[in-house]
Amino acid sequence: MWSVVPLRLLSEKLMTIPVLQTQAVSKRFGPVEALVDVSLAIYPGRVHTLLGENGAGKSTLMKILAGVHAPTTGSVLMDGREVVFANPEHARNSGIAIIYQELSLSKNLTVAQNIFANHEPRRWGMIDDRALLADAQRLLDSLHIAIDAATPVAHLSMAQCQLVEIAKALSHAARVVIMDEPTSSLSDSEAQTLFGIIDTLKARDCAVIYVSHRMDEIMRISDDISVMRDGRYITTVNRQDTTIGALIALMVGREMRAVYPPRPPMAATSDGRVALRVDNLSRPGKFTDVSFELRAGEILGFFGLIGAGRSEVMKAVFGTLGYTGKLEINGEAVRIRHPLDAIARGIAFVTENRKEEGLSLQHSVERNINSVNLRRMANRLGVVKPARERAAAKRWVQRTGIKTAGLEELAGHLSGGNQQKIVFSKWLEIEPRILILDEPTRGVDVGAKYEIYKIIRELAAAGTAIIFVSSELPEVLAMSDRLIVMREQRIVHQFDTTGLTQEAVMSYAAGVQHHVH
Amino acid sequence: MSTNTVTSTIDTTEPSKPFWRRGWFKQYGGMLCGLAGLVVLFAVLSGSFLSVNNLTNVVLQVSIIAITAFGMTYVLLLGEIDLSVGSMIALVGTVAALAMSHGFSVWSVIPLAMLIAILLGMANGVLSATLGIPSFIVTVATMGIFRGLAYIVSDGTPISIADEPFLAIGNGDWLSIPIPIWILLGLLVINHFVLSKTVFGRQVYLTGGNREAAVYSGINVTMLKIKVFMVIGVMAGISGLILASRLYSAQPNSAMGYELDAIAAAVLGGTSLSGGYGTVLGTIIGALIIGVINNGMNLLSVPYFYQLIVKGLVILVAVYLDVQHKKHRG
Numbered sequence: 001m002w003s004v005v006p007l008r009l010l011s012e013k014l015m016t017i018p019v020l021q022t023q024a025v026s027k028r029f030g031p032v033e034a035l036v037d038v039s040l041a042i043y044p045g046r047v048h049t050l051l052g053e054n055g056a057g058k059s060t061l062m063k064i065l066a067g068v069h070a071p072t073t074g075s076v077l078m079d080g081r082e083v084v085f086a087n088p089e090h091a092r093n094s095g096i097a098i099i100y101q102e103l104s105l106s107k108n109l110t111v112a113q114n115i116f117a118n119h120e121p122r123r124w125g126m127i128d129d130r131a132l133l134a135d136a137q138r139l140l141d142s143l144h145i146a147i148d149a150a151t152p153v154a155h156l157s158m159a160q161c162q163l164v165e166i167a168k169a170l171s172h173a174a175r176v177v178i179m180d181e182p183t184s185s186l187s188d189s190e191a192q193t194l195f196g197i198i199d200t201l202k203a204r205d206c207a208v209i210y211v212s213h214r215m216d217e218i219m220r221i222s223d224d225i226s227v228m229r230d231g232r233y234i235t236t237v238n239r240q241d242t243t244i245g246a247l248i249a250l251m252v253g254r255e256m257r258a259v260y261p262p263r264p265p266m267a268a269t270s271d272g273r274v275a276l277r278v279d280n281l282s283r284p285g286k287f288t289d290v291s292f293e294l295r296a297g298e299i300l301g302f303f304g305l306i307g308a309g310r311s312e313v314m315k316a317v318f319g320t321l322g323y324t325g326k327l328e329i330n331g332e333a334v335r336i337r338h339p340l341d342a343i344a345r346g347i348a349f350v351t352e353n354r355k356e357e358g359l360s361l362q363h364s365v366e367r368n369i370n371s372v373n374l375r376r377m378a379n380r381l382g383v384v385k386p387a388r389e390r391a392a393a394k395r396w397v398q399r400t401g402i403k404t405a406g407l408e409e410l411a412g413h414l415s416g417g418n419q420q421k422i423v424f425s426k427w428l429e430i431e432p433r434i435l436i437l438d439e440p441t442r443g444v445d446v447g448a449k450y451e452i453y454k455i456i457r458e459l460a461a462a463g464t465a466i467i468f469v470s471s472e473l474p475e476v477l478a479m480s481d482r483l484i485v486m487r488e489q490r491i492v493h494q495f496d497t498t499g500l501t502q503e504a505v506m507s508y509a510a511g512v513q514h515h516v517h
Numbered sequence: 518m519s520t521n522t523v524t525s526t527i528d529t530t531e532p533s534k535p536f537w538r539r540g541w542f543k544q545y546g547g548m549l550c551g552l553a554g555l556v557v558l559f560a561v562l563s564g565s566f567l568s569v570n571n572l573t574n575v576v577l578q579v580s581i582i583a584i585t586a587f588g589m590t591y592v593l594l595l596g597e598i599d600l601s602v603g604s605m606i607a608l609v610g611t612v613a614a615l616a617m618s619h620g621f622s623v624w625s626v627i628p629l630a631m632l633i634a635i636l637l638g639m640a641n642g643v644l645s646a647t648l649g650i651p652s653f654i655v656t657v658a659t660m661g662i663f664r665g666l667a668y669i670v671s672d673g674t675p676i677s678i679a680d681e682p683f684l685a686i687g688n689g690d691w692l693s694i695p696i697p698i699w700i701l702l703g704l705l706v707i708n709h710f711v712l713s714k715t716v717f718g719r720q721v722y723l724t725g726g727n728r729e730a731a732v733y734s735g736i737n738v739t740m741l742k743i744k745v746f747m748v749i750g751v752m753a754g755i756s757g758l759i760l761a762s763r764l765y766s767a768q769p770n771s772a773m774g775y776e777l778d779a780i781a782a783a784v785l786g787g788t789s790l791s792g793g794y795g796t797v798l799g800t801i802i803g804a805l806i807i808g809v810i811n812n813g814m815n816l817l818s819v820p821y822f823y824q825l826i827v828k829g830l831v832i833l834v835a836v837y838l839d840v841q842h843k844k845h846r847g
Contacts, residue, residue, distance in 0.1 A: 320732060343735040357733045360726030362793050371723050372734045374716045382716040426734070 017080050019044045019207050020065065020096070020176050025074035027060050034060040037074070038233040040226055042176060045205040047198060049218050051251055052228035053473065058211050061228070062178050065209070066098040067091030095175035099166050099182055105153045112136035112149040115168045139167055143197045159190045166197060177201055178209040183217060195221055213305045215244045215510045227251055245503065248510070252473055252502040260478040261454045264461060272296075274331065275465035276347075276434050278317065281325035286312040287489045290325070294434065294465045299456065301480025301497070302469040304509055309489035310469045311352055314436050318342045318349040329434070343372065348432035350423050352439045352469075354416075358423040361412030365404050366393035368411045368422050373429045396425035401451050417448025424455060435459060438469045453479060473502050485509050548786060548802045551835065555806060559813035566816055573695065579808035580697040581606075581756045581763075583801050585775055586782035587708045588752030590800045591745045593783050594712075594725045596792025597652040599746065601641060602753045602779060604663035606772035609634050609757030611667045613683075614676035614767030623683045631754050637663060638750020642743035652746075660776070667769040677766040687762030697759050701801075704755070708797040721745060725792030781828075782807055785835050806831070 018041035027035040035057045042048050050058045063069045065076065067085030075082050078094060085091040088098075105114045112133045113120075121131040136149035145163045153161065162182060169177065183191045198208055198221055212218055218225065219239065227234040227250040234250055276294040281287065287309035294300050302310045315321035319336040327334050329345050336342050342349070351357035359368050370377050370389045377392065378384045393407050400421040404414055411422055420440065427435065437456065441449045456479065460466050470476040476483060483495040485508045493508045559566040585602050592599045613630040617623070641659055645652040678684060689696045712718035724731040724738050731738055756775075761767040786803030788795025810831055814824045 318733075338737065339733055339735045340737060349733060351733055356727070357729045360723050360730055360793065363722065363726050367719070367723070371719075371730070374719055378716045383714050384716060384719060386714075 018042055018077070019079060021077040021080070022061070022064070022071075023075050023077060025061070025064060025071040025076065027064060027069060028072045034231055035064070035071075036231045038228070038231075039074075040233060040236070042207045042209060043224075044175070044207050045202050046223040047202065047208040047210055047221050048224045048226065049210045049212065049222040050226055050228060051218065051247060053251060053471070056228040056251075057231040058228055059180065060231075062098065062180060062209065062211065065091070065176075066096055066178060092172055095173055096178065097169035097172055097174035097176070098178040098180070099169045100180055105161055105164060105168070107152075107154040109153060110149065111140075111147055111151050111153060111156070111164050114153055114164060115139065115149070115171050117168070119171070136167075136171075139171060143167055143170070143200060144193060145197075159186045162186060163190070163193065166194070170201075174206060176207045176209065178211075180211045181213065182210075183212060183214065191217065213510055215247065218247075219244060244507075248503050248506050252506055260475075261450070261457050263457075263478070275329065276317070277326075277328035277331075278313075279326040279328070281313060281316060281323050281327070283312065283316060283321060283323050285489075286321065287316075287486075290486075290491055292484055292491065292494070294467060296433070296465045297460055297463045298482065299460050299466045299468050299480050301476040301483040302467060302486065303471070303473060303476050303483060303505055304486035305471070308486040308509070310486050311438055312489075313486075314349065314438055314467065314469060318347060318436065343430065346430075346433035347436065348372075348427035348430060348434070349436045350420075350427055350438060350440050352442070354419055354423050359411045359419060362410060364408045365397065365402065365411055365414070365422060366390065366407040369393045369396050369425045369429065372426045376430075392429055393425075396429060400425050400428075400455060415448075416443040417452075420444050420448070420452065424452070428455075428459075432464060434465045434467075436467045436469070439471065440468070441470070441472070441475065449475075473505060477502060477505065487511055544787070544796075545799060545802060547838065548799060548806070552802055552806050552809065555809045555813065559809065559816065563813065563816040566813060571812065571816075573698070575805070575808045575812045576698050576701070577695050578812065579804045580701040581760050582775060582778045582782055582807070583701055583804035584704055584752050584759070585749075585756045586779040586786075586800045586804050587704055587797050588749030589776075589779040590708075590783045590786075590788050590795055590797050591712070591721060591748050592652070593780070593788045593790060594721050594792055594795055595742060595745050596725050596728070596790075597645070597742065597745070598780070598790075599641060599652065599656045599749050600776045601637075601656040601659040601663055602749060602756075603772045603775040604660045604667065605634065605637050605750065605753040606757040606760055606775060607767075607769055608637065608663045608667040608670075609754045610761035610767040610771065611671040611676060611769050612767075613758060614678050614761055615670055617678060617680050617683060618676055623680050626683070627758065630758055631751065634750045634754025634757065635747050636750070638746045638748070638753070639743060641750075642746030645746070646739045646742040652742075664769070671767065671769045673769060675764075675766040675768045678761060683758075684762055684765065687759050687764075697763070700755065700759065704752070705797060705801055712797060717741075717744070722793060725794075727793075778807065781832050784839075785832060787839060806835070 020042040022038055022040045025035060025038045026033070038057070038061060040061075050061065052058050060069065064071050067088045067090050070084070076085070077083065083094060085094070106117070109117075115136045116132055120127045121135060122128055123131070133149050140147055140149055143166070145167060147156070147160055147164065153164065156164065166179075166182065182194055186194060201208055210218075210222065222239045224236055225239055225242065225247065226236040227247065229251065273296045274293050275296045278290060278292050281290040290313050292300070304310050312321055316323035317327065317336065319338045319340070319342045327336060334341070334345060336345075339349070355361060360371070366389060370392060373392070374384065377389045390407065396402070397404065397407065402414070402418050402421045402425070404418060411419060414422070424440075440456070441452055444452065456466060456468070468476060468479055477497055477500060480497050483497050483500065483505065484491055485493045485495070485505060487509055488511070492511075495505065565571055585606065588602065589599060609630050612633055613626050616626045616629060621629070637659075641652065641655055644650060645655045686696055691699055712721065720731070720736050720741055723734065724736055724741055728738060757772070760771060764771065782804035783795065783800045784790060784803065785806055786795065786799030786801065788799060807828065810828060811824065814827060819827070
């Protein structure tokens, strides 16, 4: 049954004891340090926002609190006592509810069946359908969610699903509710409903851990705001004592280290010829009215928060996502329907997810490098020349500095950085005139990052037109000649990167530019 | 794994692994040992097993399943499946026999039969690739349709074949080796070449290994799937002609369950059901293992009902060993 532990009477005494706390929590995934020494306290009846760039460690921290991951070192305390969550079930039974960005509803069942999935009210050992429906409706009503509990989930909108997801999480007695970007798919009025729910939870002395990139809503609903950066806890501030500008500075505040190769002046590499012109590109629900020009020898950065629509635009240009609007390559109008069309016109696309879209992990380094340019490795009858293949693979392994035991080594055995270099190699082998890079350094260690940056610079210097999509602001600032910021599926601004600050870019990406200027 | 400690970018000298963990032996050694073990076992248990006559017989009996399994290997490599091949074999055989009974010569019947086989395979491929229906479902449906057509064109009764050149396909010898074995060897070489040396073959492996990555690499995966189903059509067509020839007649109820034998042979030979991993060399070894078990048990007069159980157990054990092997391959 749904109930929130009535702590009201004890609350004054308990206010001083955090309901949930991490002590020196660190988490490693193989060689990657996702969290380093994070100590954080969550108090009942307060909304605690976690703020940080993509990859700052917020998601990992949330997953540790929800029992998905166990910390490598450090401990989690509940009511001041150490707890070790064996699994998400355990955390939930201890009163921690988490609402993920991805929805976990079964479309074939009703709202009520989803809300009480796996803990349905029973009578004589059988599911009591009437109680199920009544309890679910009561829960929805108490949260002011205007949805009929008998509706099949398949009939709901994305936003309604999100609200049902929240109700589902709260169907367990929750003392801490974790929300991961809950408003990302909500309209303004639906977001208002959510804020109402949050107020209700606070009144019940529930703690809310809130993650969002939208600065204005963070300022509206938060009590405490903790900033994270590079897997480390930076500080916690009280909402009344801070400003959006100050928070953004804390969030991006890392010093720019010498991790980027020097930038030649733009004029030296570009002859100003437009390699790609994109005119009013749209796809409903993905991106709207996207127009830009890309010049030969130029690195054009694309920045935006996750879900801004950057990757989708690139997929449309490469022919894996349908679009309306016009594309021009070297002044010639083209229609691109399949990657074959794009490749034939000299476009290469280093995709965001190398394991899903970039590599066949069970095949060798050599096979992967030669996967795009197979035709050129073969004679007219389609018979592959092994010597040609081997030579090409060898050349690229040396050129991009892939560290491998041999060309026959399976791609899946290599580190992230080396895998990414294979993806680069397979595309560079076709000598592209337009190179689209989507998060080319994600999951790549610092050393390999530098080598990848160097390759990108060299290509631009040789006249390749490059689009550089990244969620890492310092990187995209340091690498791009010009920078386009996307927010909510539109281009909101184009910058010349000379003298541009991270704060200015972030304010456009988060949609609060008027607060900063 | 030694990649972390390697300092030069390419280490061209093979890491010092023992010979059984390298190259050819690593890939096929396990299966060949299994096959050799079975041969030794039956040789000890039955005096007549090791005779040239009997061994030729084993290969001859295996040839139809193995040829079908070559086609199945392509389909499985792509991560797809074709359950209609048994029905296809029967349909191609009956159409060929019908044409000959109407006076067509063997030289026009063979191309006709092959054309029909390609079209049947193409139908599977087009239905699955363009309509987006999983190949499992498409071929369950066409398994029934093709079988039904075979009964209809033959009126439900065997059609006997008297054409001498046609009967030679399944029953003739060349250099005292049966013709089906020559066909088997020829197709083994051709298919191995196509899979390992041509752009088409590479595309099959790459697409089976990661379909998304293949799309992004500019491979037309829709066309590729259709082509692969045409290949298995060709293989089933050849099997159909050999079977009809060997039976001296086309029987609409022949080749029942051959699709499962073909899948078993490919999987025993190390082909992954999820795609991307496998070879026709492995497949023929898998088919031979099944053939040796069948033959050996027949020589030992093991009742058929028990043979079914033994065959099932062998497949379970072999695939389990392969799964374990793959887990440790990293």
